[in-house]
Amino acid sequence: MGYLKDERPTTIGVEGGWNLGAYHYKGSRLLxxxxxxxxxxxxxxxxxxxxxxxxxxxxxxxxxxHRKMDGRKTVSDRGTITCFVVSPPIYKGKLKVLxxxxxxxxxxxxxxxxIPVFVKxxxxxxxxxxxLLNADPKDVHIGMRVKVVWAKELQGSLADxxxxxxx
Amino acid sequence: MRRRVAIVGYxxxxxxxxxxxxxxxxxxxxxxxxxxxxxISREDLDTVITxxxxxxxxxxxxxxxxxxxxxxxxxxxxxxxxxGTFALYYALMRVLAGTHDIxxxxxxxxxxxxNAHQVSCFTLDPQFDRQIGVLNDIAAAALQAxxxxxxxxxxxxxxxxxxxxxLSNAAANPWAHRKMAKVSVEEVLGSKxxxxxxxxxxxxxxxxxxxxxxxxxxxxxxxxTSKPVWIEGVGSCQEAYIRDRDxxxxxxxxxxxxxxxxxxxxxxxxxDLDVVELSEKFAHEELMAYESLGLCREGEGKRxxxxxxxxxxxxxxxxxxxxxxxxxxxxxTGLVRVIEAAKQIRGExxxxxxxxxxxxxxxxxxxxxxxxxxxxxxxGNGS
Numbered sequence: 001m002g003y004l005k006d007e008r009p010t011t012i013g014v015e016g017g018w019n020l021g022a023y024h025y026k027g028s029r030l031l032x033x034x035x036x037x038x039x040x041x042x043x044x045x046x047x048x049x050x051x052x053x054x055x056x057x058x059x060x061x062x063x064x065x066h067r068k069m070d071g072r073k074t075v076s077d078r079g080t081i082t083c084f085v086v087s088p089p090i091y092k093g094k095l096k097v098l099x100x101x102x103x104x105x106x107x108x109x110x111x112x113x114x115i116p117v118f119v120k121x122x123x124x125x126x127x128x129x130x131x132l133l134n135a136d137p138k139d140v141h142i143g144m145r146v147k148v149v150w151a152k153e154l155q156g157s158l159a160d161x162x163x164x165x166x167x
Numbered sequence: 168m169r170r171r172v173a174i175v176g177y178x179x180x181x182x183x184x185x186x187x188x189x190x191x192x193x194x195x196x197x198x199x200x201x202x203x204x205x206x207i208s209r210e211d212l213d214t215v216i217t218x219x220x221x222x223x224x225x226x227x228x229x230x231x232x233x234x235x236x237x238x239x240x241x242x243x244x245x246x247x248x249x250x251g252t253f254a255l256y257y258a259l260m261r262v263l264a265g266t267h268d269i270x271x272x273x274x275x276x277x278x279x280x281x282n283a284h285q286v287s288c289f290t291l292d293p294q295f296d297r298q299i300g301v302l303n304d305i306a307a308a309a310l311q312a313x314x315x316x317x318x319x320x321x322x323x324x325x326x327x328x329x330x331x332x333x334l335s336n337a338a339a340n341p342w343a344h345r346k347m348a349k350v351s352v353e354e355v356l357g358s359k360x361x362x363x364x365x366x367x368x369x370x371x372x373x374x375x376x377x378x379x380x381x382x383x384x385x386x387x388x389x390x391x392t393s394k395p396v397w398i399e400g401v402g403s404c405q406e407a408y409i410r411d412r413d414x415x416x417x418x419x420x421x422x423x424x425x426x427x428x429x430x431x432x433x434x435x436x437x438x439d440l441d442v443v444e445l446s447e448k449f450a451h452e453e454l455m456a457y458e459s460l461g462l463c464r465e466g467e468g469k470r471x472x473x474x475x476x477x478x479x480x481x482x483x484x485x486x487x488x489x490x491x492x493x494x495x496x497x498x499x500t501g502l503v504r505v506i507e508a509a510k511q512i513r514g515e516x517x518x519x520x521x522x523x524x525x526x527x528x529x530x531x532x533x534x535x536x537x538x539x540x541x542x543x544x545x546x547g548n549g550s
Contacts, residue, residue, distance in 0.1 A: 018225055025293045055411060057295050063407050083314040083414065085306055086363045096300055116301035118310055118410070127410045129299055142317045158298050 030058035033072070039156035043148070045124050047071030053125040075123035077148040078167065082127055084117040086137045100159075107162065113137055119146060119164055131163040139166070172262050173388035173395030174545065175269075175381050176205025177506040182344040182376035182494035185279040190224070193377045194275050195236040201271065201379035202238070205391055212381075213267035215239035218247045218254035218274035219498045222286045237273045237379070250274070250446070251378065251502025252531025252541040256403055258382055268384045276497035278373030283497060290535055292408065304448075304535055305370065307409055309362040311536045312451040314415040316364065319466040321454060323364050327355035328472045329450040330368045330492055336479055337489025339518030342503075344374045344494035369450040369492075376496025378503050396509040399526075400433070400544035402426030409535050417452070420459040420530070420540040427528075428461075431544040436461040440544075441524040442511045443477075443485045444504035446532045447492060453485065456530065460542075479521065487511070487519040501531020505543055512547040 030046050034057050037044040046058030050065030054073045062069050089111045092103040102108045115137060118127035132140055133149050146164035154160045178200025180186070180193055188196075194217075202208060215237050221229050230246035237244075247254040251274025258270035276283075287304035291297045315321060331350050338348035347354075350368070358367040388395040402423035406412050424436070433439045443460065447453035454468035462483055463471055471477050477485035486493075488507040491500050508527035510516040525548070531541040 016225065027294055031294050059411070063411070083310040083317070085309040085313060087306075088360065088362075099298075099300075114301070116306055116310070118414075127414075129296055129302055129410065131301055142314065158295070 028058070028060050030060060030069075034058050035158060036156050037074070038158070038160035039154045041077060041148075041150055041154070043075050043077055043121055045073050045075050045126075047073045054123060055126040056121055056124040056128055073123065075121045077121065079119045079121035079124070079146060079164070081132070081140070081142055081144040081146055082118045082120050083142060084115055084132065084140050086140070087114040087116065090114050107133075115140055117146075117164065130161060132165070133163040134165040170263050170265065171385040171397060172259055172382055173385065173397050174505070174509045175383045175388050175391045175395055176201045176207070177378065177380045177509060178204055179342050179378035179499075179503055179506055180376045180496075181342055182374040182496050184344065184372070184374065186277065186375035190275065190277050191232055191236040193277070193375070194233050194273055197377045197379040198237045198271060198273055201381050205381045207269070207381070207391060209238040212238055212242060212269055212271050214243040214245070214258065214261055214270045216245050216247060216254045216258045216261075216270060216272050218249065218251040218272070218502070219276060220248050222289060223276050223278070223281070223283065223497060225280060233273070233275070238271060243267065249498060249533040249539070250531040250541065251499050252505060252529070252543065253403070253533070255380060255382070255502060255505060255543070256401060256541060259398060259401065262382060262384050268387045269381065270383075271379060271381050272502065273377065273379040274499040274502040275377035276499060277375045278495070278497055279375050283373045287535070292410075296410070305362045305365060307535045308370070308449045308451075309365045311414040312364050312449065315451055315455055318415050319469065321451070321469050323356060324352055325454065325469045325472055326364065326369050326450040327352040329447070329453045330355045332472065332478055333447070333453075333486050333490045333492040334368065336487050336519065337493025340488045340493060341517060342494070343489045344376070345372045345492070346489070365449060371448045371491040371495035371500075374494045374496040376494060376499050376503070378496075378499045378506055380502060380505060394513045394547065396512045396545050396547045398543060399546045400427035400429070400431030400542075402428075402430070402542045403540070405534075405539040408538065414536055417455045417459040417537055417540065420456060420532070420537065420542070423540045423542040424460045427542040427544045431526075431546070433526075433544060436528075437463070437483050439526060440483060440528050441526050442487060442508065442521045443483065443528045443530070444488060444507045445486055445490050445530045446501045446504055447486070447490050448495065448532070448537070450492065452537055453490070457485070460528065479519070484521045487516070487521050489519075501529070501541060504529040504531060505545070508543070508545050512545060
């Protein structure tokens with residue numbers, strides 16, 4: 001950030017952290033169902049009876065209708081990229097995805113770029129964030145058709161969806 | 168509004184990368200400065216509202232030390248999370264309710280004490296997005312920029328033109344952080360790519376800074392100053408979380424602006440407003456805001472920057488102060504916009520002054536991809 005820093009005399013500074021340890025966030029039953037469905041290559045969304053929107057991954061509440069999203073709907077594992085970015089090159093030890101180093105687990109090669117994308121799966125009204133795999137960064141575009149890349153061994157965890165790839 | 172309320176005093180710090188002051192010293196100086204500017208003392212204040220976030224302050228209930236610095240000792244006091252414009256809204260309601268006549272509003276962040284972009288990750292949904300791990304505020308902004316650019320044929324050059332306008336405007340602002348009088352489109356495009364298409368000079372610099380604003384009921388305002396800046400309209404709106412909304416539009420800003428315009432009697436924003444001060448955390452947000460504020464039709468934001476309409480000499484100057492690209496003391500940024508707008512009306516904007524300002528708009532935002540927006544319309548007869 002060379003545009004920002006000037007040489008200045010420093011005042012007294014005290015190193016400090018705010019280590020509260022791990023939080024234990026309360027998850028929803030809907031998300032539990034979503035994760036369980038992944039083991040069977042199923043993407044489960046929540047359905048709002050008020051506005052008929054389907055949200056993937058599911059959420060408990062619809063803000064628009066201010067009501068619970070009681071319904072469920074399975075959506076396709078195929079969808080459309082609604083936006084994307086191309087990252088700078090990723091190097092070993094610099095990034096964690098699902099708590100894992102993508103270089104170490106072989107998702108990307110050292111120095112390779114990552115392409116985070118928003119995907120609207122067919123039948124869904126929301127965006128899901130994931131990564132685009134098996135594609136040249138030059139080819140990615142909004143409107144690109146993609147499908148889920150499922151993990152070889154499905155375990156019923158978020159890691160079952162490794163990303164998406166062009167159809 | 169049933170009761171008229173005016174801004175009667177304000178002060179801001181010299182926003183910078185790494186201020187060599189404690190948070191409390193920084194807050195104290197701007198609050199004393201605002202009291203001095205209004206010509207009143209701490210004893211005259213009925214209520215004090217501060218704004219920051221505990222994450223950015225690095226401590227919980229973070230107002231317990233700031234309150235004293237802000238002049239709240241043994242006074243009615245409250246704190247608002249996030250942007251200072253939300254605190255101003257809260258203070259305005261207190262004065263409108265008739266329970267208080269004079270309120271001091273303070274907002275601050277010392278961005279150099281931690282990595283503010285890392286903190287942004289904690290606004291993400293912990294159950295999904297944080298697990299996936301591909302998003303932070305910059306990546307989300309890049310997604311939004313890409314979506315907007317794709318919808319309306321906006322190029323990297325258009326974003327760079329916004330940065331050039333604001334960074335060169337900031338050069339004339341004594342309070343700004345990133346001043347670049349001679350910056351060019353090429354230099355902006357050549358600056359470090361943070362997450363394509365967002366480059367370093369298209370993103371606001373995280374600054375250390377604070378500001379304070381004093382508002383008063385009409386009766387008190389007329390006693391305090393001959394140049395009150397009236398709050399003529401206000402609108403606040405939040406839209407859905409980033410995954411559940413159309414990122415290519417700022418719908419909540421549109422709604423907030425519509426509410427504020429209705430209250431202020433504004434029918435044609437581009438003609439009725441003399442100057443606009445925006446909290447554009449990223450260059451593309453400014454183009455999107457032109458459209459949401461009704462300064463042009465949807466998709467035409469790029470035309471305003473191409474034609475120089477929003478330049479300091481243009482028909483509707485936007486961010487003559489340099490905006491958030493010139494300085495971004497996170498929670499103070501929106502309230503700084505209110506101060507810059509009020510300065511324009513009072514003829515106190517120094518090198519950033521636009522001629523004949525009677526009505527000005529100030530904008531604050533918070534949340535990823537500008538999820539929450541606040542619009543104030545200010546008016547006055549000036550000097």
